[in-house]
Amino acid sequence: MKKILIVDDEQDIVESLKFVLEAAEYTCYTADNGEDGLRLAKELTPDLIILDVMMPKINGYKISRLLKYDSKYKNIPILMVTARSQEEDKLIGEETGADEYITKPFELDEVVKKVEEYLK
């Protein structure tokens, strides 16, 4: 079973993503802050990461950059979830290396479809 890491400080969003992705038979790991997210990404080397932008400790933009610049992890697809705040717009304007951006509120089915595309 393929491993997906979900990093978001909003527990409810994590729950719903986990629910639909597990239903689609993926193994899900979760983290509710950037620091744990980065640590887990390195420990687990998941097949795909769903990453929120605005998070305590380390934001998603930084995690994405750190992973994408490391040859060990750079091939892990990253789906970045953004709430389109002005600050986030500014961050995303820079090179983050994320493979895909999903704007809140998103369609869960859309997310599952995107995940399936990357993990074919």
Place this chain on the structure above:
Amino acid sequence: MIKILFISENVKYIKKFKEIFSNNHYEYYNLSDISLIDDIISVDTPDVIIIDQNFENIKAVSKNIKLHCENSIIILLISSNSADKEFVKFANAFITSDMSEDLITSTIAVNTRMKNSLEMLSSSNKDLADSLYRLNALYNTSSQFAGTLDKSQLLKIMSEGMDRALSFSLNCTFSLCTENEPVLILDSLYELSDELISALKLRAILNYNSVFEGKKQPFNIEIDKLKVIKHVKNNSNRFTFNLFQYDNMFAPIKLSENVFGFVEIFKDGNFSSDDSACFQTIAQQVALPLKSATLYQEIIETNLKLEKLERLKSEFISIVSHELRTPLTSIKNSLDILFSGRCGEVTESADKFLSMAMRNVQRLSGIINDLLDLSKIEAGKMEFKFAPTNINTVIDYVKTALSEVAKSKGLNLAVCVEDNLPDVNADAQRLEQVLTNLVSNAIKFTPEGKNIKIISKLVSKNDIIINESFREEIKLLQDRYIEVDVIDEGIGIAQEDLCHAFDKFAQIENSLSRKVGGTGLGLPIAKQLLEAHKGAIWCDSELDKGSKFTFIIPA
């Protein structure tokens, strides 16, 4: 009457001159005692001095004479026809003892006239120099006024200018405009005692009351609390209460009804009428830059407030987009999961209410997106990807996207485009957003079975007819435009409401719009997007007949 002093011991000469000058044109004195010469000429300076060249010690005396009688005409009497070379520089004229009476008197007359003319010339030269000096001081002062917007500095320049032009002993400037309270600024030549300052404060308050007599006073001033700023040039000396006997001048510093303060100066000596004119001019001149400085200060303060508001707005938008979107996502995700039946079968009534919840989540997220778009455009932060764009491609895209929706409502969506239209420089995605909004509105407000039409054409500036409600605010600066019309047969807009069609949340008042949905932000966003393309949008409408929304973009 010409006063003549004759210095000689020669009795023959003395007698001769006495005869010549014994009429009422002259006042004649003779001096032969050399020891008296200094006293006499220093007490009563004669107009003409005639000196006998053979007078004993003439050389020693001549220096003193020149020193005391600089303005007298000095004529030398010589016995022969040759004058001592040293005296040539010293004397104004020469006479000889054998000269006739007429020749002697005319020599004196010519020299006296010459002296008078020279005096007049010198006096008018002095007046001219004074005027020039004052003009120069005025000019310097007014050019300095132009250089600053600091009100304290302006009053300082005024005081310095007055000092340069008028050399005052004390300047009392009562300022109402430099601080939050009135201030008495004292520029003094000498030190002022506390008692004298109290008297000056009292005088300033009396002046203040008289300036504002019959008008509303801007400040209630208490003498004990009146702030004083004092600059003393020379504090080894002190002014006494005699100061109040000095000559003084007073002027208000005001521009029409704006009183910035007033100024009073004192001088040990008399002010002339030219001084007064100069003083009034400087006091008047400072008022205009003070007014500018006040306006400038207001602009700065307003700008700071605006900046703060802009920051608050930005923060608010950030909160709206982030803090609302995140919980909305959780609600939507939960609804999605329930709706998908993954948590159990969805009954018919549950489906109805879940759909209702879903619809409103969509609507709320639409509002958030629109708000964010609008605030971005207004803040000039919206980025456009301008590229050559064919408007018919945009129309085609929107028609394809919305024809299903139109069909489901039983509407006929027709397109009538002009072929071979030139490309416009535009962000295709934003034009799609505008057109989608217009066509969606048409679909919303048009009853079943009716028609909606999209038309595109190339028009020249002179053929564009703008509805009179919008004519004033739309300026056509280009020669050619691409025009797009979206025509519906819907409920229409009343003539008096037309001008509000593009206002934010304008439709909120309309109960129908609540029924058909919409954020009330679509049209203001469309307007802003088109303005960013140097285009414009307006509408024509008739109640119950339909509306025509028209937008243009430079071709």
